[in-house]
Amino acid sequence: MIREFRTWLVAGLLVIVMPAVPLAGSEEIPRLTFAQLVDSIRADSGVTENIKSYNGKEVAIQGFIVPAGPPDLSFFLLSRVSALGNYCCEAPVGQDETVYVFTVKEVNITYDPLRIFKIVGVFEAGMRADATNGPSLFRVRNARVEEALGAKIFKTEEFPAPGSKP
Amino acid sequence: MTILTVALKYLRGRLVASTLTAVSIALGVSLVVASVLLAGGIKEGFIAGATDYNLVVGAKGSPTQLVLSVVFRMDLATPNIEYTAYRDLQQDPRVETAVPIAVGDAYRGFRYVATNSAYFAAFPWRRKTFALAAGKFFADDPPSDPTYEALLGAEAARSTGLQIGDRFYEGEEMAEYPLTVVGILRPTHSADDRAIFFSLPSYWGMNEVARGMAVKPLTAVLIRPKRMSDLPSLHRALNVAPETQAVLPSGVLLTIFNMMAVAEDVLKMILAIVGAIVLLYVFVSMYSATMERRREIATMRALGARRATVLGIVLAESAALAAAGGLGGIVGGHAVAYLARSLLGSSGLVTNPFLFDVLEPAVLAGVILLGTVAGLLPAVLAYRTEVAENLAPLS
Numbered sequence: 148m149i150r151e152f153r154t155w156l157v158a159g160l161l162v163i164v165m166p167a168v169p170l171a172g173s174e175e176i177p178r179l180t181f182a183q184l185v186d187s188i189r190a191d192s193g194v195t196e197n198i199k200s201y202n203g204k205e206v207a208i209q210g211f212i213v214p215a216g217p218p219d220l221s222f223f224l225l226s227r228v229s230a231l232g233n234y235c236c237e238a239p240v241g242q243d244e245t246v247y248v249f250t251v252k253e254v255n256i257t258y259d260p261l262r263i264f265k266i267v268g269v270f271e272a273g274m275r276a277d278a279t280n281g282p283s284l285f286r287v288r289n290a291r292v293e294e295a296l297g298a299k300i301f302k303t304e305e306f307p308a309p310g311s312k313p
Numbered sequence: 314m315t316i317l318t319v320a321l322k323y324l325r326g327r328l329v330a331s332t333l334t335a336v337s338i339a340l341g342v343s344l345v346v347a348s349v350l351l352a353g354g355i356k357e358g359f360i361a362g363a364t365d366y367n368l369v370v371g372a373k374g375s376p377t378q379l380v381l382s383v384v385f386r387m388d389l390a391t392p393n394i395e396y397t398a399y400r401d402l403q404q405d406p407r408v409e410t411a412v413p414i415a416v417g418d419a420y421r422g423f424r425y426v427a428t429n430s431a432y433f434a435a436f437p438w439r440r441k442t443f444a445l446a447a448g449k450f451f452a453d454d455p456p457s458d459p460t461y462e463a464l465l466g467a468e469a470a471r472s473t474g475l476q477i478g479d480r481f482y483e484g485e486e487m488a489e490y491p492l493t494v495v496g497i498l499r500p501t502h503s504a505d506d507r508a509i510f511f512s513l514p515s516y517w518g519m520n521e522v523a524r525g526m527a528v529k530p531l532t533a534v535l536i537r538p539k540r541m542s543d544l545p546s547l548h549r550a551l552n553v554a555p556e557t558q559a560v561l562p563s564g565v566l567l568t569i570f571n572m573m574a575v576a577e578d579v580l581k582m583i584l585a586i587v588g589a590i591v592l593l594y595v596f597v598s599m600y601s602a603t604m605e606r607r608r609e610i611a612t613m614r615a616l617g618a619r620r621a622t623v624l625g626i627v628l629a630e631s632a633a634l635a636a637a638g639g640l641g642g643i644v645g646g647h648a649v650a651y652l653a654r655s656l657l658g659s660s661g662l663v664t665n666p667f668l669f670d671v672l673e674p675a676v677l678a679g680v681i682l683l684g685t686v687a688g689l690l691p692a693v694l695a696y697r698t699e700v701a702e703n704l705a706p707l708s
Contacts (some may be wrong), residue, residue: 214563216367216563218359218566218570220567224542226545228545239548240545241542245545247541257571258564278438279438281540282540283540283542
């Protein structure tokens with residue numbers, strides 16, 4: 148009787164703990180920033196070996212979605228700045244700060260051009276051209292789209308006021 | 314006799330009540346199936362009909378109106394821009410292909426779309442292909458010598474009955490400038506099936522105001538950039554310019570999908586209420602049937618039927634009703650979607666009412682399960698029927 152109870156207890160705990168295992172793994176996915184991508188660019192659209200070391204690996208990148216492809220978002224651009232805010236805040240970026248994102252299936256998100264999304268997928272760096280989407284420097288394939296959590300909230304004393312001298 | 318045969322005999326015994334219950338289940342299920350099919354179909358129609366071009370440039374105004382009028386022909390045209398905007402974009406080093414579009418007027422509701430041969434050209438990046446069912450494409454004629462040749466979309470040709478060589482116009486003022494049908498396109502399953510295409514010089518020639526203009530008017534320019542990463546800068550530059558706006562058509566459609574999602578949430582709530590009402594109806598129907606049959610059940614028990622058998626018979630009745638209603642509902646839902654397609658077809662949206670969703674077997678299983686659950690309490694009542702109490706003399 149006790150043995151049976153133990154078996155059920157262990158099985159129950161496994162059921163509770165198992166879903167948490169992949170979640171713990173997903174936290175280990177390296178996050179690349181647009182600053183890292185820009186720093187990696189060398190002459191003639193070359194990229195550093197350091198950034199190439201992420202090729203074929205799953206990475207996370209955060210940015211604004213530019214729906215450049217079909218409306219099912221099977222292909223879109225991920226940009227450091229929002230493409231659709233005409234008057235705020237920075238000039239549009241080019242090839243160096245744009246990631247070409249390919250998803251396996253239709254993406255179902257509440258699209259907001261002014262919201263940052265997190266893209267997780269297999270990274271590729273290096274100039275490549277394809278017939279459908281033209282040349283690209285950075286790509287993420289088999290991507291999934293997640294809502295990005297906001298940036299850390301700073302206390303006023305932790306963060307200098309805009310324009311103030313350090 | 315098996316439990317199922319007895320249950321079916323009972324259902325046949327009260328045919329009218331059983332049929333009404335099954336029909337009410339079928340109506341509820343068909344409402345759910347039709348709603349899901351149509352909501353999905355409208356979205357698919359928008360996705361399938363979306364342009365292969367990445368940017369639509371037009372006059373300042375509503376981005377949604379620009380995309381709906383130029384891509385889906387579902388709204389009035391936005392104000393004109395100058396033809397020079399197209400020339401400038403053609404020479405922009407970031408632009409691979411620019412296609413001018415002028416829309417306005419219609420023949421029997423089928424919109425006139427003036428453009429040039431680039432609109433129909435095959436590019437490696439294009440999903441959509443244009444092929445002729447008959448005749449030829451219209452000529453890229455010079456502005457001084459418009460040919461007034463028309464190319465009909467498949468649906469426009471079918472509905473109007475126009476054939477190669479036919480001349481047509483709509484409105485008295487157009488009688489001097491009739492169009493001649495030179496070609497008919499194969500179906501593209503997009504809004505282009507409902508369009509009548511001809512050249513820009515023909516469009517300007519037909520329009521009294523445009524005839525006198527030194528710089529000719531356009532409604533929009535479709536843009537394909539050389540590099541996708543140039544889209545944001547093109548978009549920004551054209552929007553900051555005082556006379557034009559640039560729109561990412563997929564961005565507009567995603568905003569429409571966001572609005573549709575809100576409507577879908579409301580619809581889901583309504584469907585959940587409908588489902589609850591249907592379940593309640595099944596429960597009431599089975600409950601009253603069980604109460605009416607207490608004497609019969611007691612007789613069965615007296616003749617040796619076990620309590621579990623009685624329970625099984627009532628549950629089998631509920632399940633059979635739910636199965637019949639569920640199947641009827643799925644067929645009915647597709648039929649409603651088929652009827653609605655003809656209505657949506659006139660707005661340029663395409664849906665496929667025959668598309669069988671993989672979730673439909675799950676819907677049927679769910680309906681049977683819920684129907685059985687609705688019959689659970691009446692079944693328990695039948696299970697607990699006391700023989701002595703219910704076989705007592707009636708008078």
